[in-house]
Amino acid sequence: MSTTVAVTANGVPVNASWEDLVTSALLGTDRRPLRAEDGAPVGPGELLDTAALHTVRRRAALRPATGAALPEPAPADPRPPLPAAARRRLAQLLADRSAPPSGGRRGAAPDLTELIPQWLASAGAHGYRAPAELLPALLDAARARTDLRPHVLAFAGPRGLWLAGLNPEWRFALRASSRGPQRPGIEDPEAVRRLWEEGLFAERVALLGAVREQDPGAARALLAGTWATERAEDRLMFLDSLRSGLSGADEAFLEEALADRSRNVRTTAAELLSALPNSALARRMAARATTCVNPDRAGGAVSVAVEAPHECDAAMQRDGVVPVPPSGRGERSWWLGQLVEATPLGVWRERFDGRTAQELVMLPVADGWAGELHAAWCRAAVRQRDPDWARALLGAPSTPLANGPGTASLAERSKLLATLPSSERALWVAGFIAAHGLSEAFQLLGVCSVPWEGPLGRAVVDALDIARDAGSYPWSFSGVMGLAERCLNPAEADRLAVLTTTPDEPEGASPGAGGYWSEAFQRLVSTLRLRAAMDAELAQDGAE
Incomplete structure (x- = not known):
């Protein structure tokens, strides 16, 4: 709106549009002066008075607006409030998160x-x-x-x-959130059905997961009702929700999914079925695998004979075997690995005269197939969550990686460790660190429960101390040090204080390495003490 108005500023009539007032205010009355009716220039004070009068006139011409509807009141939260000290700590943590990064050394x-x-x-x-x-x-x-x-x-x-x-x-x-404000309870089947059929994809995923937690059969029926009309990428996401509460009751639905037009859906369905040892697919895969892997009793000593598949027929592909191997892999070894991975591990005990997993992985394997066979057994142990096979394939933590019974892959070993109880997991990783140091242990530490149990925490600190004494810079261990700050038991802070001093640098050490190590240990101790203080604040009585 651009109108020219005649108003009086301190008794001086001024003819100016709103645009003139804004321009003069931005450029200054010296460079863009306003003038009264008699031509005299108007100063800054008169300019502001004129603008104020102009604003009143503009507002007086407006019609009252309709007020916006107020939102529904926030729901009640019956949980107890934070203790005052913990509330202040949270505010500090969140304020630090929004601060700009300082760059350079961490200090x-x-x-x-x-x-x-x-x-x-x-x-x-x-x-x-x-x-x-x-x-x-x-x-x-x-x-x-x-x-x-x-x-x-x-x-x-x-x-x-x-x-x-x-x-x-x-x-x-x-x-x-699977408990978002729009999600109905499963006790209202009509509301669940309506949201499933009409909701956004994210809402449907959340709904399916929530229903699956409470009633796996109801979730499966919900999915089956619209399965034929879903997009391939959506079917894959929905199918993945069946991992929670997977049981034999899901077999019929998963068998139908083996004929899906999407290869990814077929592969996922086959993976889920192979995790059910009594499923028909598991039996079919076992029948194929046992034509390829058998005991060889020649000469009185038992070994493992392997004859990899010569083709990947249509039935194998329907059961989830991917026919084309990744670059660098041979077809036959690729097919063999998939068959063994999907075979129930109990089959091998029966096939090899009741031998335990420990005994089976120690058997010699003919023709250089040991690596492929053991790697497939590792994947099967992870898929079937079998701790006995995981222990056998991990072997002793002190054994060199290249000579272990299972696989040298640390990624595969970390997955095997995840199948073990937390205390056993921590002891194995502690033994691994004591034997091999920290350079290979980062992935393994990532699957250990927090806070680290005593033996594991001591093994990590001892290895860091050895690395410091070697005179190298701590940069190579920054990842492990960061894990230690978050995962060590805070009660270890006092015991570690002795490491915060700057040691004498040994001959041949990197210049200044001792000071950097001292700084890193100071940060570790300070962080542990801060974590202890945080825990104490949360345990306090009294509310905000």
Whole structure:
């Protein structure tokens, strides 16, 4: 709106449009002066008075607007509030997260950003609710870091989801939560059916997962009802939800999925069926595998004879065998590995006269097939969650990687470790570190429960101390040091204080390495003490 008005500023009539006033204010009255009716220039004060009068006239001509509808009130959260000290700590952690990075050396101060996940997990374990005034900062943190989302959404609770519904930038919370505000309970089958048929994809995935948790059969029936009309990529995501609560009752549905037009869907269905030892697919794969792998009793000693498949027929492909190998792999070894991987491990005990997994993996394998066979057994042990086979394939932690009974792949070994109880897992990794050091242990440490149990924590610290004494820089161990800051038991802080001093540099050491190690250990000790303080604050009585 561009109108010229005649108003009086301090008794001086001024003819000016709103655009003239803005331009003069931006450029200054010296460069773009306003003039009264008699031609005299108008100063800055008169300009502001004129603008104020002009604003009143503009507003007087507006019609009253209709007020926006208020949102529904936030739902109640019955969980107890945070202790005051813990609330202040959370505010500090979130404020540090939004601070710009300092760059350069980390120094001896703890990295508060890396402590947020642990703080959230501890607060969730205590059952506290999030402070209302910190919900926006929590949702912003979760938007920036996907690894925080499960803990943030659990901690934020129903009020966090309510708030997320009011800001499009936090919409991820509604997609990620299977308990979003729009999800009906399974006791209302009509509402469930309507959301399943009409909801957005993310809502349907969340709904299917939630129903599966409470009633696996109802979730399977829900999926079967619309299976034929779903897109291939959606069928794959939906099928993956059956991993939770997988049982023999799912077999018929999965068998039908073996004929799906999507190869990825067929492969996933076959993988799920092979995890059911009594399924028809598992029996079919076992029949194929036992024509390829058999005991050889020639000369009185038992060994393993292997004759890999010569073709991948249509029936094998229907059962999930991928016919084309990756680059660098031979076809026959590729097919053999898939057959053995999908065969119930109990079959081999029967086939080899009741031998245990430990005895089976120690048998010699003919014609250089040991690596392929053992790698397939490793994948089968992971898929079937078999700790006996995992122990046998891992072998003793002190055994050199190249000479172990299973596979030299640390990625495969970490998966095998994940099938073992946490205490046994920690002891095995501690033994591995004692024998081989830290350079190969990073992936293995990632599957150990937090906080690390005593033997594992001591093994890590001892290995770091040995590396320091060797006189090298600590850069190569920064990943392990970062894990130690998050995973060591905070009670170890006092015992580690002796390592914060700067040692004498041995002959041939890297210049200044001792000072860098001292700084790294100072940061480790400070972080452990801060974690202990955080735990104490969360355990305090008294609320916000």
